[in-house]
Amino acid sequence: xxxxxxxQENIDQPEKPVGQLHLLPHRDNVLRMSEVRMAETANERIVxxxxxxxxxxxxxxxxSTHGVLRLMLELDGETVVRSKPIVGYLHTGMEKQAxxxxxxxxxxxxxxxxxxxxxxxxxxxxxxxxxxxxxxxxDRAIWIRMLMTELxxxxxxxxxxxxxxxxxxxxxxxxxxxxxxxxxxxxxxxxTGLRMNHNxxxxxxxxxxxxxxxxxxxxxxxxxxxxxxxxxxxxxTGQPIWRDRLQGVGLFTADEAIALSTTGPILRSTxxxxxxxxxxxxxxxxxxxxxxxxxxxxxxxxxxxIRLNEIRESIRIVNQCVEKMPKGDWRAIDAxxxxxxxxxxxESMEALIHHFKIFTEGFKVPEGEVYAAVESPRGELGCYIxxxxxxxxxxxxxxxxxxxxxxxxxxxxxxxxLADGVAILSSADPIMGESDR
Amino acid sequence: xxxxxxxxxxxxxxxxxxxxDAPSPxxxxxxxxxxxxxxxxxxxxxDQWFSVAEALLADxxxxxxxxxxxxxxxxxxxxxxxxxITPQRFEVVAIFAxxxxxxxxxxxxxxxxxEPTIDSLYVLYPGSDFxxxxxxxxxxxxxxxxxxxxxxxxxxxxxxxxxxxDYAIGSIPVQFKGTATTNSTGGGGGS
Numbered sequence: 045x046x047x048x049x050x051x052q053e054n055i056d057q058p059e060k061p062v063g064q065l066h067l068l069p070h071r072d073n074v075l076r077m078s079e080v081r082m083a084e085t086a087n088e089r090i091v092x093x094x095x096x097x098x099x100x101x102x103x104x105x106x107x108s109t110h111g112v113l114r115l116m117l118e119l120d121g122e123t124v125v126r127s128k129p130i131v132g133y134l135h136t137g138m139e140k141q142a143x144x145x146x147x148x149x150x151x152x153x154x155x156x157x158x159x160x161x162x163x164x165x166x167x168x169x170x171x172x173x174x175x176x177x178x179x180x181x182x183d184r185a186i187w188i189r190m191l192m193t194e195l196x197x198x199x200x201x202x203x204x205x206x207x208x209x210x211x212x213x214x215x216x217x218x219x220x221x222x223x224x225x226x227x228x229x230x231x232x233x234x235x236t237g238l239r240m241n242h243n244x245x246x247x248x249x250x251x252x253x254x255x256x257x258x259x260x261x262x263x264x265x266x267x268x269x270x271x272x273x274x275x276x277x278x279x280x281t282g283q284p285i286w287r288d289r290l291q292g293v294g295l296f297t298a299d300e301a302i303a304l305s306t307t308g309p310i311l312r313s314t315x316x317x318x319x320x321x322x323x324x325x326x327x328x329x330x331x332x333x334x335x336x337x338x339x340x341x342x343x344x345x346x347x348x349x350i351r352l353n354e355i356r357e358s359i360r361i362v363n364q365c366v367e368k369m370p371k372g373d374w375r376a377i378d379a380x381x382x383x384x385x386x387x388x389x390x391e392s393m394e395a396l397i398h399h400f401k402i403f404t405e406g407f408k409v410p411e412g413e414v415y416a417a418v419e420s421p422r423g424e425l426g427c428y429i430x431x432x433x434x435x436x437x438x439x440x441x442x443x444x445x446x447x448x449x450x451x452x453x454x455x456x457x458x459x460x461x462l463a464d465g466v467a468i469l470s471s472a473d474p475i476m477g478e479s480d481r
Numbered sequence: 482x483x484x485x486x487x488x489x490x491x492x493x494x495x496x497x498x499x500x501x502d503a504p505s506p507x508x509x510x511x512x513x514x515x516x517x518x519x520x521x522x523x524x525x526x527x528d529q530w531f532s533v534a535e536a537l538l539a540d541x542x543x544x545x546x547x548x549x550x551x552x553x554x555x556x557x558x559x560x561x562x563x564x565x566i567t568p569q570r571f572e573v574v575a576i577f578a579x580x581x582x583x584x585x586x587x588x589x590x591x592x593x594x595x596e597p598t599i600d601s602l603y604v605l606y607p608g609s610d611f612x613x614x615x616x617x618x619x620x621x622x623x624x625x626x627x628x629x630x631x632x633x634x635x636x637x638x639x640x641x642x643x644x645x646x647d648y649a650i651g652s653i654p655v656q657f658k659g660t661a662t663t664n665s666t667g668g669g670g671g672s
Contacts, residue, residue, distance in 0.1 A: 062535065063604040065603065076628060132632075139619075140648075305545050305546065305609070411558035413574075415520065415576060426547055432558035439552070439644075450611070451611050
């Protein structure tokens, strides 16, 4: 990273050393046109600034936009000149909603943001609440959280493999990616009760202990996956068509990525090795062995390969979690936060009242503000919570990596072909539920 | 950028906000410093928002991780602001990260409801584009010199700013079947 910094200094000394805007060569390729104006031009049957170009909408209901992302494109023939991503079609006011839910209910809300990797939002939320409460989470809960989130990362990247393959015409990949992901979801269902939107990781620990025989289930998964990943290599990585489609497409530099606040695989594809699991270890990531996968060219192929290899790293972490899983409590034994065990409720009136109070009033969280971040499959997922001492967050903000990564699209697509735009969009892997919240 | 007073290890991060009324207040980048659960927070006056960000960028904080706002209209607790900062209704919060030192800083500034406008960081941190648009959309704060300050999550024709505390949540009134008739054909909610 330092190399690129000094390089950049040497290249542009002339003017404007202030700020990072000048690091973006495609800053003028961001279309700044309102949606209303765009709608008007549809009737006029024209036009960008010259007669050469044409304005076109891609989405919000285009299959390869992964949900409801709309791209406003200015095309010159088949070349994308300028573009503007339009988000918000899936906005459901979850940050406002969070202010009306207690800290215990909050998990059900945040888990619906990134519906492909819901456990990460739950984790970020729980870490922030725990930081405000200043409670300790038992060791087993931490390891369970790591195990579950890493499995979730694998599932999320498998979904990326599937959709990325399908977007580029490798339709069989869709089936394979889905097939493997299904196995993981089955384990999630067994553990959390649901395939997605688990509300499993909660302030103070996790909702339930791992089910009997979980080791066999998890080890069966990690034994099955490597061979399947090798199949993907045969199917895609080495294929000339696949490589032609991805290599050199959607080039992105480290300076651009940093200036645009990009995180996750997009940032790592440019050669910046930033992974919160290593850089700012949360949970017990400092006790496991894994590598941060980094790319070189910042093209679509790097972004694909990084995710493929991150699955392999996650398998390593999962195996270590199984090995190191301690015995003990899976949630904090802090009567303030944790409801009493089911058995106690049967024999003690106070326990029943306590249980009732926790689930109706919620627990009070001391006032303060705190930001907690985790490395989600899409980048840095942060949760900023302000508490005024009540049982509901005064303000909860989630920094969704998809939301911020979508900003990169005009920069990556500028000057490329429209068909490559699909590859670029796919390689950015945005999840609109998290982007729009 | 000039006031890089080496605030070294003498301040243990464990001391809480109450105990930091030490003789001279801690400063960094020309801002007052406070700690919230061990996380370092800088407080800057609004007119220095841009210059503080500039100083942070020059110091290696190259990424603006997050930028958001809080509306403190109905805040019941005690706002832990250092001496010399007058609380206002809105607060803009930004988080910056330094990759080489693996450090992060949170910067907060007060924005009054009478003058709900603040400098945009777009030139320094182009990644703040979407975040500032979101704050504009949700809180109605405007950003000076932002290239395209328009609504991002809500439709363009939307009125009001949903995350303001005086913006009602809104609800659909529930009508129970048979509330007009008093005969007890069944309680509970009609569907």
